[in-house]
Amino acid sequence: MLYGRDTETAALADRLARARAGGGSALVVRGEAGIGKSSLLGNAAAAADFTVLRCTGVESEHSWSFAGLQALLLPLTGHLESIPEHHACVLSRTLGLEAVPDKAAPPGDLRFTVGLAALSLLAAAAADRPVLCVVDDAHWLDPDSAAVLLFIAKRLAAEPVAMVLAVREGYAPDFPTPGLDEMRLGPLDDAAAGALVSARLSGLPADARARVLRTAEGNPLALLELPAVEPDTRSAVDWTGARSTTTRLTQVFGDRIDRLPEATRTLLLLIAADETADPALVLDAAAKLGAQLTDLAPAEADDLVRFQGGRFAFGHPLIRSAAYQGAPVYRRLEAHQVMADVMDPTDHRRPFHLAAAATGPDEAIAAALEASAECASTCGGHGVEYATFERAASFTPEGPERGRRLLRAAEAAAAAGNGPKARELTFQISRSTGDRAVLARATLIAAMVAAWDNDVRESYRLYMEAADHYTAAQPEAAGYPLFRAVELAWQAGDFSRAEVAAEHAERLAIDHSPWVRDLAAATAGFNRSCAVTVTEAVAALRRLIAIHVGFGEAVNPENRAMVAWWQTLVGDIAAAEQTAAGAVRAARESGAAGALPRLLTLNALTEFHRGRWNDAQALAANAVDLSVELGQRIGPVKARAYVLAPVAALRGDADLTRDLVEAAVRDSPGNNLVPIDVATALLDFSMGRNEEALDRLAAHLDSAAPGDALGYVPVAVEAAVRAGEPGRTEKAFGWFAEWAAADGQDHFAALVERCLGLLAADAEAGAHYERAAGLHRAAELAGNAFPFETARTDLLYGEWLRRARRVNEAKSRLRSAAAVFERLGAEPWTERVRRELRAAGDAGPVEAAPDLAGRLTPQELQVVRLAAAGLSNREIGEHLYLSPRTAGYHLYKAYPKLGVASRTELAKLGL
Numbered sequence: 001m002l003y004g005r006d007t008e009t010a011a012l013a014d015r016l017a018r019a020r021a022g023g024g025s026a027l028v029v030r031g032e033a034g035i036g037k038s039s040l041l042g043n044a045a046a047a048a049d050f051t052v053l054r055c056t057g058v059e060s061e062h063s064w065s066f067a068g069l070q071a072l073l074l075p076l077t078g079h080l081e082s083i084p085e086h087h088a089c090v091l092s093r094t095l096g097l098e099a100v101p102d103k104a105a106p107p108g109d110l111r112f113t114v115g116l117a118a119l120s121l122l123a124a125a126a127a128d129r130p131v132l133c134v135v136d137d138a139h140w141l142d143p144d145s146a147a148v149l150l151f152i153a154k155r156l157a158a159e160p161v162a163m164v165l166a167v168r169e170g171y172a173p174d175f176p177t178p179g180l181d182e183m184r185l186g187p188l189d190d191a192a193a194g195a196l197v198s199a200r201l202s203g204l205p206a207d208a209r210a211r212v213l214r215t216a217e218g219n220p221l222a223l224l225e226l227p228a229v230e231p232d233t234r235s236a237v238d239w240t241g242a243r244s245t246t247t248r249l250t251q252v253f254g255d256r257i258d259r260l261p262e263a264t265r266t267l268l269l270l271i272a273a274d275e276t277a278d279p280a281l282v283l284d285a286a287a288k289l290g291a292q293l294t295d296l297a298p299a300e301a302d303d304l305v306r307f308q309g310g311r312f313a314f315g316h317p318l319i320r321s322a323a324y325q326g327a328p329v330y331r332r333l334e335a336h337q338v339m340a341d342v343m344d345p346t347d348h349r350r351p352f353h354l355a356a357a358a359t360g361p362d363e364a365i366a367a368a369l370e371a372s373a374e375c376a377s378t379c380g381g382h383g384v385e386y387a388t389f390e391r392a393a394s395f396t397p398e399g400p401e402r403g404r405r406l407l408r409a410a411e412a413a414a415a416a417g418n419g420p421k422a423r424e425l426t427f428q429i430s431r432s433t434g435d436r437a438v439l440a441r442a443t444l445i446a447a448m449v450a451a452w453d454n455d456v457r458e459s460y461r462l463y464m465e466a467a468d469h470y471t472a473a474q475p476e477a478a479g480y481p482l483f484r485a486v487e488l489a490w491q492a493g494d495f496s497r498a499e500v501a502a503e504h505a506e507r508l509a510i511d512h513s514p515w516v517r518d519l520a521a522a523t524a525g526f527n528r529s530c531a532v533t534v535t536e537a538v539a540a541l542r543r544l545i546a547i548h549v550g551f552g553e554a555v556n557p558e559n560r561a562m563v564a565w566w567q568t569l570v571g572d573i574a575a576a577e578q579t580a581a582g583a584v585r586a587a588r589e590s591g592a593a594g595a596l597p598r599l600l601t602l603n604a605l606t607e608f609h610r611g612r613w614n615d616a617q618a619l620a621a622n623a624v625d626l627s628v629e630l631g632q633r634i635g636p637v638k639a640r641a642y643v644l645a646p647v648a649a650l651r652g653d654a655d656l657t658r659d660l661v662e663a664a665v666r667d668s669p670g671n672n673l674v675p676i677d678v679a680t681a682l683l684d685f686s687m688g689r690n691e692e693a694l695d696r697l698a699a700h701l702d703s704a705a706p707g708d709a710l711g712y713v714p715v716a717v718e719a720a721v722r723a724g725e726p727g728r729t730e731k732a733f734g735w736f737a738e739w740a741a742a743d744g745q746d747h748f749a750a751l752v753e754r755c756l757g758l759l760a761a762d763a764e765a766g767a768h769y770e771r772a773a774g775l776h777r778a779a780e781l782a783g784n785a786f787p788f789e790t791a792r793t794d795l796l797y798g799e800w801l802r803r804a805r806r807v808n809e810a811k812s813r814l815r816s817a818a819a820v821f822e823r824l825g826a827e828p829w830t831e832r833v834r835r836e837l838r839a840a841g842d843a844g845p846v847e848a849a850p851d852l853a854g855r856l857t858p859q860e861l862q863v864v865r866l867a868a869a870g871l872s873n874r875e876i877g878e879h880l881y882l883s884p885r886t887a888g889y890h891l892y893k894a895y896p897k898l899g900v901a902s903r904t905e906l907a908k909l910g911l
Helices: 006-020 037-044 067-082 085-094 110-126 143-153 190-200 206-216 220-228 231-236 245-258 262-273 279-288 293-301 317-325 329-342 350-357 363-378 382-394 400-415 419-432 436-452 456-473 479-492 495-508 513-526 534-554 557-569 573-590 593-609 613-630 634-650 654-667 678-686 690-703 713-722 726-743 746-759 762-781 787-803 807-824 827-839 858-868 873-880 884-898 903-908
Strands: 025-031 051-056 131-136 161-168 181-184 305-308 311-314
Touching (some): 006 131, 006 161, 037 131, 085 110, 110 131, 110 143, 110 161, 143 161, 190 206, 190 220, 262 279, 262 317, 279 293, 279 329, 311 317, 329 350, 363 382, 400 419, 436 456, 436 479, 479 513, 513 534, 557 593, 573 593, 593 634, 613 634, 634 654, 634 678, 654 678, 678 713, 713 746, 746 762, 746 787, 787 807, 787 827, 858 884, 858 903
Parallel strands (some): 051 131
């Protein structure tokens, strides 16, 4: 019976009921040591109709890749035949059921590759009966297991699977669980505490009972353990409350251990030193230290340790801490050395015991740790890999080997997505070696991490530094960092820095020199620099696009994202959409999850321009979610600033725009160059607050990075004209017109004509609007339609036609614009065109094509798109990192909203 936990047990019972009905969920239970987390989990695990899977995080296994996942999922190996073959293969290797080939390629991203396979396994098991996953002491899970379990926890909504994770607060590692429901266990109230003591310690004298109730402060373990303190030892225990309950309990357990015979204490120390608690291993080591199994009896009698599940187990994690930390240092070192001595040389735990027994640098230990790290690398366990390489480096004597191992640690940390750790390790490398080749690779990592944080100027500096190192060690490799340096200079709008990198590349005469020069030229053109004409800049950008497109599938996802952006800049939105969507597919298929947030945001931007705003929102929302899971700080900022907030602004949703802008500002790293405030300007513009919009846009155009200005010059021109200050955008429009002329795309030419119509005398404006409308139609026929921009031109032309008393023509233009605005949900624009229609004598309803996509949630929309393209539920799940059941759940929720009943009917909708 659990005292004082009725609310908590009811909440867990509700979770189990939902899982029985097919609606899974995850819950994190937090609280201090002894507060009752394990008891609450044990109570839930008593559900007879569930398959219960359990694992416990173990401190000594924190550096053993997938130890927790193995313990949790091994009982389900009989279901491996029920899941896709490649998932079964991944899990067989991860769970240690199959040897990993020497040259096996690690998965693209651990959380996603192994996570999706593990989710498939749980779903297969849950097809027979609901599954409950109970994870105790989750804060001690190895980082790879933790990453996979958190991935799964967020994807259980349509599975008959419940997961409960217990996390200790206070003296344990931080265990962040963003996006998961949490329950905090506090102390028992006085009534529940009294009832527990009365039921479990009925013979306790009244004065002792009062003292225990007072000092335990509602902690159940303290209520039960503090009375065991002998009267003659109470003076040694801090009863004042100045120390935490955890510390006092640890002292109580330590006192109990101190009273045991020395041989018993030795056995407890050995069990605590190797948390696998393998009896054969422990007893072999004990024999070397003069102890044997019978010496454990006093500890068993005192309920400090027990034998269960084929291994030794402490009654509580604090007992383990007391047994280990309470022993003198020399005894702990001795225990680890003896454990290493009795282990098989190939045992993966042996290097860690050797390290724990060492008192200084030791190349043999460092080499053993490196071999263990290599094993983790082969299995894709990047979290454990970098920790083990770092530890190997710490035992390496000063010299080149130390720098090399630190470099491997930094590369693994970057692969694991741990930017802060990768940055810290690269700093250590700079102090550990003078090898320019090693320093070049380390500096590349530091530059990449700075780019993740959107610290563009620092990233540029580091790429240039990496190029300098390569120039000294491997000149042929200097092209890549120089190209990246120019890309960073481009983002910062700094032509002078781009020129420096280009000149450096030309001096080296490396293969990348033409690329670096062309990108620098494009940067100059966007910066309106006199050094390069706009015509030369456009030509350079088109050469880069042609080169990279020519490489086809060989272009890596990051570079394909860059190509999609360039294609957007030259107005080839159809090609940009094809490139971005193809890159998203390639990244999903290859497991390159790290590139996905950027690719999804670019794909969302192309959908935004193409007039598919709901699709754009779905893709951008996916980018935000993945960025958070991957720990990429800049990902959510860009998705909100470039797509989500502008869509909300143009739809006139002031609250959502404000929330998205505030979230972007809050999450924005230092030295941020993303135009977050543009969405607010678009909201002002949409709502007719032209002066405010102009002020914001003018400031933005003065400081914009290359490319950002293209989309907003036409908006700024219209806001300036309506605010009566057309001169404020004269310089920006002049450059925009020059770019459009050099580029030759009908879309840009249409925008120039529209702006000229706004700036012209009223009598002359109509001709510009008419030419703009014709150019929009030409762009549409060429596959480069920008529906919202076309509708804005139709609105302006319709307004002019009405003023010119060409009412029937005006109505036609205005109705065309109204249909687009209505379909997009751009309410301020729809209302504006309706006012014009009423002024033209047309008060009839606006008929827009049904916005079927608007009826769906972002997740449903993505699933429906893939299903309409012919993908199965399993294939959809792999694309979106969902289980097949969850994909089907979203699909069948979408059917009634769309008025269809099958995939065949879905495909006919033409979504």
